[in-house]
Amino acid sequence: MRRLPYLYILAVFILSFGMSFIPGLDATRFDPLLAGQPQAPSLHHPFGTDDLGRDVLVRSISGAKISLLVGIVSVVLSTVLGVSVGLLCGYFEGVTDAIIMRLVDVLMALPTLFLILIIQSLWKPSIWNVVIVIGLTSWMGTTRLVRAEVLSVKQRLFIISAKARGISTSRLVFKHMLPHTLSPVIVSATLGVGSAILTESVLSFLGLGVQPPYASWGNMLERSVPLMNEAPWMSIVPGVLITLTVLSLNVLSDHARAALNKKERVVS
Amino acid sequence: MSLKVENLSVSFSSGGHTVTAVDHISFEIPDKTIVGLVGESGSGKSVTAMSVMQLLPPQAVLSGSILWKGQNIMGLSNTQLRSIRGSEMGLIFQNPLAALNPVFSVGNQMIETIVLHQNVSTARARDIAIELLQKVQIPDAALRLDHYPHQFSLGMCQRLMIAITLSMRPKLLIADEPTASLDVTVQAQILTLLNDLKEELDMSILLISHDLGVIAQNCDEMLVMYLGKLIEKGKPSELFKHPMHPYTQALIAAIPSPFSKRSEVTHVLKGDIPSPLHLPSGCRFHPRCPKAFALCSEKEPRLEPVCGREVACFLATEATSNSR
Amino acid sequence: MNITNGLYIKKFLRRLIPSLFTLLGISLVSFMLMHLAPGDPASMMLDPKLSLQDKALLKHNLGLDQPLWTQYGHWLGHVLRGQWGYSYVSGKPVLRAIAERLPATMILSVSSLTLILMLTLPLGLWSGYRKDTGFDKTVTLLSFVGMAMPTFWLGLVLMLIFSLKLDWLPTSGFLEPGLETSSFWEQSVAIAQHLILPLMTILIGSLAGLTRYYRFETIGILTQDYIQAARARGLSETRILFKHALKNAMLPMVTLLGLMLPELVSGTFVIEYIFSWPGMGQLGISAVFARDYPVLMGMLMMSSVLIIVGNWLSDVAYRWVDPRIS
Numbered sequence: 001m002r003r004l005p006y007l008y009i010l011a012v013f014i015l016s017f018g019m020s021f022i023p024g025l026d027a028t029r030f031d032p033l034l035a036g037q038p039q040a041p042s043l044h045h046p047f048g049t050d051d052l053g054r055d056v057l058v059r060s061i062s063g064a065k066i067s068l069l070v071g072i073v074s075v076v077l078s079t080v081l082g083v084s085v086g087l088l089c090g091y092f093e094g095v096t097d098a099i100i101m102r103l104v105d106v107l108m109a110l111p112t113l114f115l116i117l118i119i120q121s122l123w124k125p126s127i128w129n130v131v132i133v134i135g136l137t138s139w140m141g142t143t144r145l146v147r148a149e150v151l152s153v154k155q156r157l158f159i160i161s162a163k164a165r166g167i168s169t170s171r172l173v174f175k176h177m178l179p180h181t182l183s184p185v186i187v188s189a190t191l192g193v194g195s196a197i198l199t200e201s202v203l204s205f206l207g208l209g210v211q212p213p214y215a216s217w218g219n220m221l222e223r224s225v226p227l228m229n230e231a232p233w234m235s236i237v238p239g240v241l242i243t244l245t246v247l248s249l250n251v252l253s254d255h256a257r258a259a260l261n262k263k264e265r266v267v268s
Numbered sequence: 269m270s271l272k273v274e275n276l277s278v279s280f281s282s283g284g285h286t287v288t289a290v291d292h293i294s295f296e297i298p299d300k301t302i303v304g305l306v307g308e309s310g311s312g313k314s315v316t317a318m319s320v321m322q323l324l325p326p327q328a329v330l331s332g333s334i335l336w337k338g339q340n341i342m343g344l345s346n347t348q349l350r351s352i353r354g355s356e357m358g359l360i361f362q363n364p365l366a367a368l369n370p371v372f373s374v375g376n377q378m379i380e381t382i383v384l385h386q387n388v389s390t391a392r393a394r395d396i397a398i399e400l401l402q403k404v405q406i407p408d409a410a411l412r413l414d415h416y417p418h419q420f421s422l423g424m425c426q427r428l429m430i431a432i433t434l435s436m437r438p439k440l441l442i443a444d445e446p447t448a449s450l451d452v453t454v455q456a457q458i459l460t461l462l463n464d465l466k467e468e469l470d471m472s473i474l475l476i477s478h479d480l481g482v483i484a485q486n487c488d489e490m491l492v493m494y495l496g497k498l499i500e501k502g503k504p505s506e507l508f509k510h511p512m513h514p515y516t517q518a519l520i521a522a523i524p525s526p527f528s529k530r531s532e533v534t535h536v537l538k539g540d541i542p543s544p545l546h547l548p549s550g551c552r553f554h555p556r557c558p559k560a561f562a563l564c565s566e567k568e569p570r571l572e573p574v575c576g577r578e579v580a581c582f583l584a585t586e587a588t589s590n591s592r
Numbered sequence: 593m594n595i596t597n598g599l600y601i602k603k604f605l606r607r608l609i610p611s612l613f614t615l616l617g618i619s620l621v622s623f624m625l626m627h628l629a630p631g632d633p634a635s636m637m638l639d640p641k642l643s644l645q646d647k648a649l650l651k652h653n654l655g656l657d658q659p660l661w662t663q664y665g666h667w668l669g670h671v672l673r674g675q676w677g678y679s680y681v682s683g684k685p686v687l688r689a690i691a692e693r694l695p696a697t698m699i700l701s702v703s704s705l706t707l708i709l710m711l712t713l714p715l716g717l718w719s720g721y722r723k724d725t726g727f728d729k730t731v732t733l734l735s736f737v738g739m740a741m742p743t744f745w746l747g748l749v750l751m752l753i754f755s756l757k758l759d760w761l762p763t764s765g766f767l768e769p770g771l772e773t774s775s776f777w778e779q780s781v782a783i784a785q786h787l788i789l790p791l792m793t794i795l796i797g798s799l800a801g802l803t804r805y806y807r808f809e810t811i812g813i814l815t816q817d818y819i820q821a822a823r824a825r826g827l828s829e830t831r832i833l834f835k836h837a838l839k840n841a842m843l844p845m846v847t848l849l850g851l852m853l854p855e856l857v858s859g860t861f862v863i864e865y866i867f868s869w870p871g872m873g874q875l876g877i878s879a880v881f882a883r884d885y886p887v888l889m890g891m892l893m894m895s896s897v898l899i900i901v902g903n904w905l906s907d908v909a910y911r912w913v914d915p916r917i918s
Contacts, residue, residue, distance in 0.1 A: 107621075109899045110892065114861055122626060218742075228756070239749065242745070243742070247737060
C-alpha cells in the first residue's frame with residue numbers, strides 16, 4: 001500500500017515519456033468515421049473516444065507528459081528563484097532584504113490564481129507561458145521558508161565558528177547554509193508539483209492554458225464539459241488521472257516530511 | 269498500607285526494539301509516610317511514578333500488580349481510574365509551568381478541579397481556590413487567580429500545582445522531581461510546604477528525586493533505583509551512614525561537601541549509564557562498579573534483606589552470610 | 593485612558609502604513625502587468641471593422657495613448673478621489689459593479705468559511721486523539737483525495753450526479769427568474785438550494801488542509817505535561833480533548849485562516865464561474881476574458897484589501913485568544 005504512489009508516479013512517467021517511441025500512437029490523430037459522436041469505452045478504445053474521434057487513452061498519456069512537464073518545470077523555476085532570493089535576503093538582511101520582503105508581501109497578498117488568469121489572458125496562452133507564470137507566482141513561500149531557515153542557522157554555533165575560521169561568504173552560503181534549508185524546500189517542492197498540475201488544469205479548463213491540438217488533462221476536461229451527460233468518460237478519465245497524480249505527489253511529500261523529521265531528530 | 273507495588277515491570281516497544289524501563293520492582297508506601305525514590309535520569313523513576321497513576325502512553329506494556337487499598341488498579345478502565353486519580357492519588361511534576369495549561373487562567377483550572385472533586389458551585393469553588401492559594405503562600409490570591417501560568421515564577425507555579433492537587437485531598441501524593449527546576453532557596457520552601465501539608469492532611473508522599481540531599485532530609489524510607497531495578501532500600505539515616513550497594517556508596521560519595529577537598533572524592537563512577545537497549549549481563553551495575561568481580565557479570569543479584577534493609581549485591585549478602 | 597488610546601493609535605498606524613505601501617505596490621504591479629501586455633482593450637472590445645482613425649480616437653478617449661506612468665498616475669489620482677472608472681463592458685461604475693456582486697459572494701464565502709471552521713476542528717481533534725485507528729485513516733485518506741481533486745472538476749461531477757442524473761438540485765445560478773418579487777422566505781429557500789452544490793465543492797476541497805493541521809497539532813498537544821496533569825486530576829477524556837486540547841489547537845488556526853484567505857478567494861472565483869453564481873468571482877473571470885481593465889484593477893485591489901484586512905484581523909484575534917501575547 002505504501003509503495004503504491006511511487007509505483008503510480010513511475011508508471012505515469014514511463015508511459016508518458018515512452019510513448020513518443022511507440023509509432024502510431026498520435027494524440028492528435030482522429031478517426032474521421034467516429035468524429036461527431038463520442039464512443040463509449042470498448043475493447044478497441046479502452047477509455048472511449050472524444051467528439052472528434054480521438055482515442056481518450058492515447059490523449060491521456062500524451063496529456064500526462066504535458067501536465068507533468070508543466071508541474072515539474074514550473075516548480076524547478078519557482079524553487080530556484082525562491083531559494084536564491086531567500087538565501088540572498090537571509091544572508092545579507094538589511095535594506096535589500098527589507099525591500100524584497102515587502103515585494104514578497106505584495107505578491108502574497110494577491111489572489112494568485114486570479115493574477116495568473118489575468119496574465120494568461122493578456123499574454124498569448126502557450127505551454128511555456130503557463131510554466132513561467134506559475135513559476136513566477138509561486139516562489140514567495142519558498143523564499144520565506146529559506147530566509148527564515150538561514151536566519152536561524154546563522155544564529156547557530158557552527159556558522160559562527162565557520163566564520164571565525166575565516167571561511168568565504170560564498171562557501172558559507174553554499175556549503176553550510178544551503179544544505180540546512182534543503183529539507184523543507186524538498187517537501188514544499190513536491191507539494192508544489194501537485195499544485196502546479198492543478199493550476200494548469202484550471203487554466204486549460206478556462207481555455208487559457210495549453211492550447212489544442214496539444215492534449216493536456218486540463219484541456220481534455222474543457223472539451224468534455226458540454227458532453228458531460230452523454231460522454232462522461234471524457235471527463236472522468238482526465239479528472240481521475242489528475243486526482244491520482246496530485247494525490248500520489250502529496251503522499252510522497254508527506255513521506256518525505258516524515259523521513260526528514262525522523263532524520264533531524266536522530267541528528268540533534 | 270495504602271499502596272503496594274508488586275513485581276512491576278514496564279517495557280516500551282518501538283521499531284522492533286523492546287526497552288524495559290522498570291524491571292520487577294516491589295515496594296510499599298504505608299500511610300502517612302514519605303518514601304523517597306532516587307536514581308540517575310533514565311533509571312525508571314518517572315516511569316514508576318506514571319505507572320502508579322496509570323498514565324503511561326498506550327504503547328507501554330505493564331505487568332505485575334499495583335494495589336491501592338487492596339484493589340489492583342492495573343488494567344482498570346479510564347472511567348474507573350478517574351475515581352482514583354486526583355481524589356486518591358495526586359501528581360506533581362518536575363516542570364510546573366508545563367503542567368499547567370498555558371491558555372487557561374490558573375483560576376479556571378483550579379475551579380474546574382474543585383467543582384469536579386468537591387461537588388460545589390463555581391462561586392464556592394472560587395472561594396476554596398483562594399483559600400488554597402493562601403495556604404500555599406501565594407500573595408494577593410484573589411487577584412492572582414485570574415492570571416495565566418506564564419505570569420508566575422517557576423516556584424509559584426509549583427505552589428499552584430500543589431494547591432490544585434491538594435484541592436482534591438489525595439491520600440497519596442506522587443511528587444516527580446518537584447524541586448529539580450527550582451532555585452535552591454525555593455526548593456527548601458517547597459519541601460517545607462510539602463512536609464507541613466503532609467502532616468495537616470495525613471497523606472503519604474512518594475518523593476522522586478535525583479538529589480540525595482532532598483531525600484535524606486524528608487523521607488522515612490528510601491529506594492535506590494538503577495537501570496529499572498531496585499538495588500537498595502531502607503531508612504535514609506542508615507543508608508547514609510552505611511551504604512551497602514556500591515552504587516549507593518558512589519551516589520553518597522558524590523554529594524559535594526564544602527569541607528571535602530576535590531582529591532578526597534574517591535568514588536567517581538566510571539562511564540555513563542548504559543543504554544537500556546543493551547543491558548549488561550548479570551548485575552546491571554557491574555561495568556561501572558569499582559568492586560565488581562567475576563560472579564557479577566554472570567549472575568544477577570536479587571534484592572535480599574540484610575541488617576534491616578534490602579540490598580541487591582553479592583558483596584553485601586556474602587559479607588553478612590560469612591559473619592553469621 | 594488617553595495614554596492607552598494613544599498607544600492604540602500608534603499601534604494601528606504602525607500596521608496601517610506598511611499595509612498602504614503594500615496596496616500601492618499591488619496596484620503598481622497589477623497596473624503594469626495589464627498595460628504592458630500585447631494588445632489592448634480597444635481592439636478587443638470593438639468591431640474589427642472599425643477604422644484606424646476611430647480606434648485611435650477611442651484609445652485617446654480611454655487615455656490609452658499616454659505613457660504608462662501618466663496612465664498610472666491618472667488612475668491612482670482618480671482612485672484616491674473614489675473614482676474607480678467605468679466598466680468597459682457594462683459601462684457601470686466599477687465600485688457599483690463590484691458592490692452588486694458582493695451579496696452573492698458573501699453568502700458563499702461566509703457559509704463555507706463557517707462550515708470549514710465548524711467541521712475541521714472536531715474532525716482533526718478526533719483523528720489526532722484516535723491516531724492510526726480506522727477513523728483516523730479514513731479521514732486522512734479522504735482529506736488527501738479532497739485536496740488532490742481539481743475543484744472545478746469536482747463541481748462538474750457533483751453537478752452531473754445531483755442535478756443532471758438525480759435531478760435533486762438546480763444545476764447553477766442563484767435565483768430562478770420570476771422569483772425576484774416573491775417573499776423573503778421563498779427566496780431564501782431557493783438561494784439555499786442553489787448554494788448546496790457550490791458549497792459542497794468548496795468544502796470537499798478545503799476541509800483537508802485544516803483537518804490535517806489540527807490532527808498534527810492535537811497529536812503534539814496530547815503529549816504535553818498539562819494534558820497528563822489534567823488526566824492525573826481525574827478529568828474526563830471528553831473534557832481534556834474538547835476543552836484543554838481544543839483551545840491550544842485552535843490558537844494557530846486564526847493565523848492559518850489569514851494565510852488561507854488568498855487561496856480561498858481565488859478558489860471561490862472558479863467555483864462561482866462554474867455554477868454561474870453571480871458573485872465577484874464570476875464578474876472577475878468575465879472581466880478577464882473581456883480585458884475589462886478598470887474592473888480587473890478594482891477586483892484585484894478589492895481582494896487584496898480583503899486579504900490584508902483578513903491577515904490583520906487574524907493577528908488581532910491571535911492576541912485575543914493567546915494570553916501569552918499581550
